[in-house]
Amino acid sequence: MTDPLIPRDRSAHPDAYDPGYKTSVVRAPTMPLLSLDSGPTEETGPVFGHDLLGPLDHDLTQNFTQGAGLAMGERILVHGRVLDENARPVPHALVEVWQANAGGRYRHVKDGYTAPLDPNFGGAGRCMTDAQGYYEFFTVKPGAYPWPNRGNDWRPAHIHFSLFGHAFAQRLITQMYFEGDPLIPLCPIAATVKDRSQLDRLVAPLDMAMSKPMDFLAYKFDIVLRGTRQTMFENKPEGA
Amino acid sequence: MVQKLERLRETASQTGGPYVHIGCLPSFTGITSIFPEDLGRSPIAEGARGEIVTITGSVYDGTGWALRDAMLESWQPDASGIFPGHEGADPAVSGFCRFAADKDSGEFTLRTVKPGAVRARDGTLQAPHVALWITARGINVGLQTRIYFSDEDNSADPLLARIEQGPRKQTLIAEATGDGSYRFDIVLQGPGETVFLDM
Secondary structure: OOOOEEEOHHHHHHOOOOOHHHHHHHHOOOOOOOOOOOHHHHHOOOOOOHHOOOOOEEEEEOOOOOOOOOOOEEEEEEEEEEEEEEOOEEEOOOOEEEEEOOOOOOOOOOOOOOOOOOOOOOOOOEEEEEOEEEEEEEEEEEOOOOEEEOOEEEEOOEEEEEEEEOOOHHHHEEEEOOOOOOOOOOOOOOOOOOOOHHHHHOEOOOOOOOOOOOOOEEEEEEEEEEOOOOOOOOOOOOOO | OOOOOOOOOOOOOOOOOOOHHHHHOHHHHHHOOOOOOOOOOOEEEOOOOOOEEEEEEEEEEOOOOOOOOOOEEEEOOOOOOOOOOOOOEEEEEOOOOEEOOOOOOOOEEEEOOOOOOOOOOOOEEEOEEEEEEOOOOOOOEEEEEEEEOOOOOOOOOHHOOOOOOOOHHHHHHHEEEOOOEEEOEEEEEOOOOOEEHHH
């Protein structure tokens, strides 16, 4: 028997409808969500083994060329912990990331920005948290880029994160921003997060202690997934 | 003053954006040198027990346009209603699949085994269903829903019973079109809007 998930605190998240982010306008449900206690379908989830990971999966500076060439840009280590709402580490959680290259260009047919592709950069990586919930990957700092929304909108430098916990209903996609980026307060996508303290938690601080002299800078990004309610007083059927 | 609750708030969700496939289905964007294959290509392997079903559909926005950039994930138990990783589960069922709307037509296809019924915590039997999670540019928090099957007895399912308006229940039921095929369209907004879940 799995444990029930703590119901999601929707005030921690953006609303579906946010006119500042124009694409959300026709893609936002208007009817209320149907709120129900989680059950086995939500509380279980796919299990990924460490054997899934190749040796360069977590190194975006090399994985596109499989080590044959290095990506252009400011070399950074991104590291942190995945915890749950009960402040417990989430071990063996799959963390997937994707990002633009150092010039702010994605390797995608739909991205027509002037900044060139980097022949040595794909822009995807993945890793798994260890027993204490720690993860790290190595990459280049992505560039800012313009996007079609209002007249002159630019995305702050950011890395997309996709996370699996142990329950399918813990699934989370979010974005990490960088300390000190003046574009964060101007960005309509960052601004979908209305709670200022929640937005601040998407901004990774520079972490000089983890940076390596003459090699790379480091940024720390902790992530919190939904937790479970574990009490002796759950209403379980006889014999379950 | 009171004692401090040692709780953390969940990290805020952000849209997966237009390039979600780069990270989640890289081969869809032509990136094939990083990973040997995309994660969750199929929820079943050769020899999976049960009835093979193919579910086809589209994700429509509020104007009736099928999204070309939606990414979906499904999660389900095996044909006996046992979730992967649990005792007695069919080893040929991973239960997880990740798939995209077609970039030209917007249509997606999920090929899997029809899941068995699963008991809820209170012991009531839920009708067979697949959990679905939908993300795309413009979706700020991933959307949860379920796929039920029109040729199963859904009359006693506790989740469907919670939907007050009869016609809205139909938005969660894939329509059998013969030979193990089903149609399941998702409407993000407006008339026929799919019931999305907060579970």
